[in-house]
Amino acid sequence: MGGLLQLVTVGVQDKYIHGNPQITFFKSVYRRHTNFAIESIQQYIAGKIDTGDGHIGNVTLSKGNGDLVNKIFVQVDQVDTGVNGDEVIEEVELIIGGTLIDKHTKEWMQVWRELTTPSSKSDGIKYMCNSFENNLSTRADSTNQACLMIPLMFWFCRYPGVSLPILSLQYDDILLKFKWGNNSNINKDSSSTGHNCTVWVDYIFLDREERIRFAQIEHEYLIEQLQYQDTSNKGQQTIFEMKFNHPIKELIWTENNTGANAITNQKMNITLNEIDRHALQYKEYFTLKQPFDHHTSIPGYNIKEVDRSKLLMNPILIMGGTDKCKASSGSLSGDSFQIKSTLSDDSSYTGHLRILVSSGKAVEDIKIGDLLSITYPISGTGADEAITIYSTVKAIRTKPQSGTTAGEYTLNIESGSGDITTNKPPNNSINGNGSISILARTQDPTSKCSNLKKNIYVYSFSLNPEEHQPSGTMNFSRINKAKIKITEAKQIDTIYAVNYNVIRIKGGTTSLMYSN
Known part of the structure; x- marks a missing residue:
């Protein structure tokens, strides 16, 4: 009866936990809801x-x-050559009664999905929008995928409690203005073929009493809007000025992460009216910690290292062609390699294959953990007969190994069960055709639910920016100078701000309470 002991060992501290109880975990409580139906x-x-x-x-x-x-x-038919759903919509505007209410771009829709989609749904929405980069994995002829579906991200699309009451808008039209994407970006084979689009809306049908109530009363809705500034044409700078309005719950910006423009070990901060909003921080504060604290997911491209190998979109050919695999009794020349089954001077690698590579550049391209495809001539056959093995790189010697010719570098790879070296050893007496390619690697960042190849930075003024319920804002209408500062000149592509506003629906028309 150990359970009873827990009930009777009650002290003065317990009054803060279960003194004067207000709930029970053992009696289900629910509330009845109004009747409704939904149809696309x-x-x-x-x-x-x-x-x-x-x-x-x-x-x-x-x-x-x-x-x-x-x-x-938006729905688009899939084709055998592959359609990239992330590129179908270049931008979409929401216009009510002739007034522009909100505008979303293709990049923003990818950014928001990266931050707000849980891991349990990330592959699903990536497949739904066909954002996988492997051209062979999501073609219609290989997966029987009939269509793509690209969801819009306006505030009323995300929160049922602020669904747009069209029954109260007798005199204002609600217009969606789509600018469709470029076909060479949409088609995975880069062709110019166009694709017909259809637009589907989930309509909510209310029961009679609630419908009458909605139609007769005035409505004020707290809405969310997107503001953004394209800074990609400004080049490298240490200061990026932001010209935004309204109460903003978070700032998000993207960076291309390439070449001299890439932000590496520089620090950043945000200043408001020349006052530091926070201390200088490395990029990981904005790309990892802020999303971890305030969003459902950390964007996949922000994560630069994973434990498991990921299949590359296209294999990386290190070397290959006629006579690339040299006889082990000879010497390496040009861009070539040799395979040997033992490492005579390093017993700790017994059981691994030893590959001598003539090119230092090849060693730079290969990383520990890479999955390699290696083709070489096999013993007892002519030069044209070969075997292909797949194995993981375990060690790399970036300097010539003792006893080898200068300019020869050593890769050590798993030999698997040993059957390769025992039953299908390399032909040590001839030069033959061969190749080394990288199929997969452990350091290959990819976005989780889009094909966006940019770092996503976040700074949130809100505790829970994904929720419609306000939990913190900064009123940029009261800020004269807002800046993102970097300790070294770098480039930022686009700066986004998510703000609150209010629309009033009265007499069948809509008005935006606060304009820019």
């Missing part, structure tokens, strides 16, 4: 329905189909 209904597109550079498609949401508007998605 296809919309009519005026203008261009097919993708292409400069093509515009306008969708005026039908008001006769339901009472509220919630989720919206």
Whole structure:
């Protein structure tokens, strides 16, 4: 009866835990909800329905189909050569009663998915939008994928409690203006073929009493908007000025992470009216800690190292061709390699294959943990007969090993079960065709649910910026000078700000309470 002991050993401290209890874990409590139904209904597109550079498609949401508007998605048929859903929508504007309310870009939709999609759904939405980079993995002929579905990210699409009440907008049209993407980016084979798009809206149908109530009263909705500044054409700078308005709950910016523009060990901070908002921090504070503290996920491309190998989109050929695999009795020449089954001067690597490589550049390209595909001539056959093995690099000697010719470098790889070296040893007496390629590696950052290849930086003024419920803002309308500062001149591509605003629906029309 040890359980009873827990009940009777009660002290004065326990009054803060279960004194005067207010809930029980053993009696289910629920609340009844109003009756409703949801249906996805296809919309009519005026203008261009097919993708292409400069093509515009306008969708005026039908008001006769339901009472509220919630989720919206764009559907595109899949083809055998592969369609990249991240490139289908270049940008989309939400216009109500002739007033631009919000505007999202293709990069922003990828950024938001990276931050807000849980790991349990990341592969699913990446497949749904066909954002995988392996051209062979998501083609229609290999997976039977019939279509792609790209969800929009406007505030009413993400939060059912602020679904857009079209039954109260008798006199204002709700327009979605799509700028379709460039076909050479959309098609994975870079062709110019266009693709027809359809737009689907989830309409919510209310029960009679609630519908009458929605139609008769005025509405004020707290909404979210996106502001952004393209700074990619400003080049390298130490100061990036931000010109934003309204109460902002977080700042997000992207950086291309390439060449001299890449931010490495420089520090950054944000200043407001020339006052430091926080101390100088390395990039990991913004790319790792801030997303960890305030978002569902850390963007995949921000994570530069993983424990398991990831298949590369295209194998990296280190060397290959005629007579690239040299006889072990001879010497290496040009860009070539030799395979030997033992390491006579290092017993700790017994059981591993030894590969001598003539090129120091090849050693620079290969990393420990890489999965290699190695093709070489096998013993007892002609020079044209070969075997291909797949194995992992265990050690790399970046200097010539003792007893080898200058300019020869050593790779040590797993030999597997030993059958390779016992039953299919390399032909040591002839030069033959051979190749070494990298198939997978452990350090190859990829985005989790998009194909965005940029670092995503976050600074949140809010405790929970993904939630519609406000939990902290900074009113940029009261800030004269807002800046991102870097200790060394670097380049930032785009700076985003997520702000709150209010729309009022009265007399069948909509007005935005605070303008820019």
